[in-house]
Amino acid sequence: MSFQFLSFEPDRDGLALITVNRPEKLNALNREVISELGEAFRVAREDASVKAVILTGAGERAFVAGGDISELAEMDAIGAERMSRRGQEIFRELETLRKPSVAAVNGFALGAGLELAMCCTIRIASPGAKLGLPEVKLGIIAGYGGTQRLPRLVGRGRALELLLSGEPVDAAEAYRIGLVNAIAPQSELIETSKQWVRKVIANGPLAVALTMESVDAGLDGGLQSGLRFESTAFGLSAASEDRREGTRAFLEKRKPVFKAQ
Numbered sequence: 001m002s003f004q005f006l007s008f009e010p011d012r013d014g015l016a017l018i019t020v021n022r023p024e025k026l027n028a029l030n031r032e033v034i035s036e037l038g039e040a041f042r043v044a045r046e047d048a049s050v051k052a053v054i055l056t057g058a059g060e061r062a063f064v065a066g067g068d069i070s071e072l073a074e075m076d077a078i079g080a081e082r083m084s085r086r087g088q089e090i091f092r093e094l095e096t097l098r099k100p101s102v103a104a105v106n107g108f109a110l111g112a113g114l115e116l117a118m119c120c121t122i123r124i125a126s127p128g129a130k131l132g133l134p135e136v137k138l139g140i141i142a143g144y145g146g147t148q149r150l151p152r153l154v155g156r157g158r159a160l161e162l163l164l165s166g167e168p169v170d171a172a173e174a175y176r177i178g179l180v181n182a183i184a185p186q187s188e189l190i191e192t193s194k195q196w197v198r199k200v201i202a203n204g205p206l207a208v209a210l211t212m213e214s215v216d217a218g219l220d221g222g223l224q225s226g227l228r229f230e231s232t233a234f235g236l237s238a239a240s241e242d243r244r245e246g247t248r249a250f251l252e253k254r255k256p257v258f259k260a261q
Contacts, residue, residue: 005033007058008040014051015197016044017190019058026065027057029112031083037116038090045097048260051205052197053097055120056104057113060186063105063129064113069138084143087112091144095119096216098209100200102193105129106186110168115144118153121212123179124193125171126186131179132168152219154178204242205260 003021010016018040020027029037044050057063075083094101094116103109103117105125114131117123125131133146141147142163151159154177162169174180184192200208210233218226237243242258249256 003036006036006040008043010050013198014049014201015054015194016050017054019056020064021058023059026062026108028065028068030068030071034087034090038093041093041097044099051201052099053101054104054190054193054197055101056106056190060106062108063103064116065108066111066113087144091116091119098212100197100208102197104189104193105131105180106189111135112144115142115146118149122181124182124184124189125174125180126189127171127183129171130168131174133163134166134168136164137166204246204258206240206242207237210237
């Protein structure tokens with residue numbers, strides 16, 4: 001798989017490492033990078049050999065430092081709305097991948113970078129990471145889902161504090177408020193991400209996918225809708241070959257061999 005601004009590297013365990021590769025621009029997102037991310041997420045979704053995604057940025061300074069301000073400076077209202085909707089659609093592809101994903105935040109995750117990271121299943125940051133949504137400092141608002149996902153992760157009050165001030169937080173504060181799930185040394189960031197992913201993909205693939213969908217169904221549609229979805233998903237998982245294999249393996253005191261069926 002060849003990209004101009006990304007690298008896409010699956011390993012033999014089925015972990016695809018996607019790296020945004022514009023280190024001279026602190027991996028800022030422009031139209032081309034966003035389009036390539038969309039293609040990478042499509043490949044990750046459709047390729048059965050890919051079991052999980054780890055997303056990071058090239059170099060040691062930035063995960064993604066934000067959007068490309070030079071593009072935004074020339075946009076009118078219609079162009080900006082179209083850009084926002086396009087970015088939201090592509091980021092949603094990552095969020096609804098049905099496979100676990102980790103944002104390995106190796107430096108600045110600002111604006112669109114943090115919005116991208118929030119679409120991953122979890123976030124693991126290096127100690128020197130800075131995370132924030134500084135759009136108000138430019139006279140605009142977050143446009144790739146930041147106003148919606150941040151409150152869901154850290155609560156309304158914390159989210160508004162970050163959104164309205166535009167000030168970033170360091171990795172320790174991000175961990176304290178629940179914006180990141182763990183902190184790992186820069187040199188161990190990718191391996192730590194892989195360790196978490198390996199634990200997840202050792203479980204039943206269908207159960208993992210249905211669990212993520214059930215959580216989203218409740219967050220998007222409310223408790224009652226989420227409960228209905230959960231019951232349906234529970235029934236589907238109970239009827240699967242993976243459930244039969246999982247319960248047999250437990251009773252036989254061996255590791256299960258799941259087939260996503």
